[in-house]
Amino acid sequence: MEASGESEEKVLLPSQETAQARAARDTAPQGLAARACSLPGELFDGGSAKLRAKPPAGRAVLDEARFTAGIVRFYETVLNEPVPEKMLRLVEEIAKRERER
Amino acid sequence: MSDRARLRDELVTWIPNLRAFALSLTQSAQHSDDLVQDTLVKALSNLDKFQAGTNLRAWLFTILRNSFYNGIRYRKYHQSTALDEVDPACLEQRATQEKYIEFQDVLRGMSRLAPEQREAIVLxxxxxLSYEEAAAVCNCPVGTVKSRLSRARQRLEEYANGKGARAEPVP
Known part of the structure; x- marks a missing residue:
């Protein structure tokens, strides 16, 4: 019976697994950006061997929509920056040289 | 106003897009502006070769892209350091610290992609741009653009799962 008890301890009931998985999913950050924060290895922990040895907790699914939205927001941020003066001067200088020719 | 002057004015309106595209390719604020300036010089010197009635933006993007890949051959524009190894202060030229934090995961993900994959996503x-327009800018078949997007997605999945954490090699 003792062996049976050990076995029971190791095997979670489907209902318990679902609850745990749901709890993990509810508390886990979403998307690539958030997932990146929990990546093992040298990316975010300065190369700690201890952390690098840990396998990922589970396969993350890339949140494409969130990633793409991030790219678009970043792109828009750059688009909204003023054009550097040196570029406008460059265009003007080339036009001026053309007129003088 | 002459056609040439009109084209020049239109060209100026596309500079922000050129800067954004250049930044996504080079991953470097300084190199991207160098690349845009090279593009402006080449475009203005060859304005007579632009076919009226065609897409000026696509033409400019093609020049910028060609300059970038020619520059890669000479290792001129490529940021060989992965973004996560770059001092965030360097990126403050590009955005505020708050913006950097907001975008750093996106930038890190992008830095894991080959330039061809980055440009496909960005374009x-x-x-x-449509697949066809992007293919014209990249001078490749539409199917190639689609497969680059597919490979980019795969690469990002691997990144999200902690695999293939190193940046793609430069072609």
Whole structure:
């Protein structure tokens, strides 16, 4: 019976697994950006061997929509920056040289 | 106003897009502006070769892209350091610290992609080009653009799962 008890301890009931998985999913950050924060290895922990040895907790699914939205927001941020003066001067200088020719 | 002057004015309106596209390719604020300036010089010197009635933006993007890949051959424009190894202060030229934090995961993900994959994502998702237009800019078949997007997605999945954490090699 003792062996049976050990076995029971190791095997979670489907209902318990679902609850745990749901709890993990509810508390886990979403998307690539958030997932990146929990990546093992040298990316975010300065190369700690201890952390690098840990396998990922589970396969993350890339949140494409969130990633793409991030790219678009970043792109828009750059688009909204003023054009550097040196570029406008460059265009003007080339036009001026053309007129003088 | 002459046609040439009109084209020049239109060209200036596309500079922000050129800067954004250059930044996504080079991953470096300084190199991207160098690349845009090279592009402006080449475009203005060859304005007579632009075919009236065609897409000026696509023409400019093609010049910029060609300059970038020629520059890669000479290792001129490529940021060989992965973004996560770059001092965030360097990126403050580009955005505030708050913006950097907001975008750093996106930038890290992008830095894991080959330039061809980055440009496919940017041209289609951010610039809003059709597959056909993006293929014309990239001088490749439409199917190649689609397969680059597919490989980019795969690469990002691997990154999200902690695999293939190193940046793609430069072609």
């Amino acid at each position: 289609i998702a951010a610039e809003g």
